[in-house]
Amino acid sequence: MHIPDGYLGPATCGFFYLVMLPIWTTASRIVKKTLNARQVPMLAIGAAFSFVIMMFNIPIPGGTTGHAVGGVLVAILLGPWAACIAITVALVIQALLFGDGGITAIGANCFNMAFVLPFAGYYIYKMISYNCPENSKRRIIAAGIAGYFALNLAALFTGIEFGLQPLLHYTASGQSLYCPYGLNVAIPAMAGEHLLIFGWVEAIVTALVVKYLQKQDPVLLGMRKEVEL
């Protein structure tokens, strides 16, 4: 889901940087107001977790690969704004140091994985686990469902961004300038592989860690309350 340089035209790249600017500013403002010092290690672990879980490429035999983002878990534990910052840090380092995701596409990649994903995941989790105690089974199920749908929503946005390129940029002879696949190919490809495989990975990872934390340290699942709006 890391869009490389050269796949999105300048207009799309600029647009998503512009969209992300106020989101990053708001995230900083809210995290500054709500984060307390003892949550900082958890935020760092969340960012590192997201960074490393994205390195676990899962193959579709003979086809492409994909991965979980781990961001829904961070959103459940620390709230969507803190998760936005944590995932942004992971994505920026991946782009700058490892060439995973383009420099010009940082805005778009952050929009998909550091904004759409944690916010969708957080609110789905909150809705399903509404009013249930910290140790309830429903929280595990809620975490799984949130992981599945949030990753798929992020993949859908990525597919749309790819697919818009042939409509926006082409040469006189009809060749594409950037991503050559239109919406009719990009959306089914991105949505399909995430609905079938990668979405389940985010679901399982999120649910398992929530289950583990329920047993190990249910207070951590309650930390979230302090960073809610």
Added chain:
Amino acid sequence: MKTIAKLWIGLGVLVLLSPLGLLFPEHFKAGAAWGEWGTEEIQKLIGYIPQGLAKFSSLWSAPLPDYAFKGQEGAGLSALSLGYIVSALIGILIVVALVFLIAKLLIKNK
């Protein structure tokens, strides 16, 4: 042991296991992620390299491209796995340092 300590250990385990993310796709002959092809692959897929893509695809030269040491393309799987683990470790160290720095700046300015 405190939960936070256990989570740090968990991260360490993930770093050591990270080469699975390299070996599984290799074993199952899976290529790049959808939309993340290099220019050669895209030439094969559609018969030409889009001009803009050709222009911008090598805009940035990352120090550890694709979580490997530079010039490691074509190296054996064990060397690549080592590069992958070292990349994971370096990446995590920088990500953690950056989060602590951001948190410090934000909380200090309260």
